[in-house]
Amino acid sequence: MTRYVLGRLGSVVLILLAVCLFTYLIFFKLSPDPAVMICGKTCTPDRIDSIRNVLGLNQPLLSQFWEFLRGIFVGRQYGSVHCPAPCLGYSFQTNESVWSMITARLPVSVTVAVGAAVLWLLAGVIGGLVSAIKQGTWWDRSAMALALGGVSVPNYVLALVLQYVLVVKLQVLPFPAAVSFVDNPVVWFESYLMPWVVLAVGYACLYARLTRSNVIDTLSENYYRTARAKGLSGSLIMRRHALRPALTPITTIFGMDFAGLLGGALITETVFGLNGIGKLAADSIAKNDQPVIMAVTLLAAFFVVIGNVVVDLLYTALDPRVRVVST
């Protein structure tokens, strides 16, 4: 087991390194000269040269990449300015440290992701479960039709419709504002409610359909029939012999979806003006702010890769058949 975990972590390091290299090449080498961009309109060739010097752009590619990596772990020097570890550089637009920009916005994205995940797991799994048990009834048919509709609605449309109805027309919710939970929990909750719902709807519908088909598959398994033939109580059969096998595969999908969201919900955050990683990504792309783009890409990759490993390890705990192969 320890060997398996170490092996998985080793592959994580390799994948992250590869992601780093590709992102670095794409954003720093294939896009316009950063020195020219920083220099602005009133620029002289001398100034461009000195910026190149400070950023280390006149050095060979590999040593630039090495400096970038070193910066993340031990910090680096930009001319006379020391950038402490973990150093992801400075924004070309605001000169702010990219690391502090990320850390300032991460809590917002995490709040959006966690709240939405709780909602979609509850709604999706319970909805799918009830549909599976009441298979073929009007409840099942209407729930699944609704789920199909929900998956099909783009979340920016839903976001705008909800804002129009709940904020502008009915005025039951305020427009999302940056309020911390400690200052005012009620406003905090009201602010995040719409983003949570908007983000959760699509996932919930998908999870409802997945849960339904998984549970129905499990109900036709031979071991489910055995459990009934053993005379076990209905709730024990449901819990042990239907839900556990049916929900285990959902862990995989959930892990990936949730990890993906931690890297920022680009559309939802932008539509609701929430200052999370997603909005940071959108803004930095619009302004071609390369160090920030690079950082948010790496962050998203980091979460997805780590999410993947967590799911793999969790799976060895949830499914004994995987556990034995892995030892």
Add this chain to the structure above:
Amino acid sequence: MSDLFVVEDLTVTFPTSRGPVDVVKNVSFTVGRDDTLGIVGESGSGKSMTALAVLGLLPRGARTSGSVKLDGIELLGKSERDLRSVRGNAISMVFQDPLSSLNPYYTVGLQISEMYQTHRGGSRRSARQVAIDALDRVGIPDPARRVDHYPHQFSGGQRQRVMIAMALCCSPSLLIADEPTTALDVTVQAQILELLAELQSTTGTGMIFITHDLAVISSIAQRVLVMRSGDPVEYGTAEQVFSAPRHEYTRMLLDAVPRIDDEVAL
């Protein structure tokens, strides 16, 4: 020999888009204590449906009529709750494919003890001991360790032994074995049959043995019911059915069994 289990005019009907279809038609048989009834027939003859019907385990929508009595108590028409106290407790089942019939997510110990606890109560520890004893009884070596293993860690024959251990842990009065040896290779088949016969002689459990294999039936059953397309074609003692089959279909089935002295065109 007193009759433990009496089935009369059992009919199972399934609704289809072209109207109701009878998959089991007016089947009657009896099983005595210590007695083994073999139900034989080809695939789709209604053997398994008969077994599932007596325990109320048919798929949704199926209708049953007739009478199924265990120790004089009518089972058909009983509520789900009442049937649950019969299933696994008074009547147990062993299914064809032991790998898919055991839940891969739980240890065999838990799967045996959960059944024991449901019907007999008691602590987790005592149920675990019951599971260990049950595994020991069916010849699983080192049962105290194996009780914590998962189904995929057993061989095919051992898995079927686990299923039998589970089926017998509440000392049922009737065991229904639905093609218990079909998924196993021939030597393991023989071992399982031997085990069933041995356990039956020590526990006095009545048994319904469902198979398509006439050779197996002839070695284990005292009475035989031959089924075809849901119809009971022939019913009698094993000796009668095998030595003097009255029905054309039984003769056909018997002729279909390859014999060692058959001439084969190569």
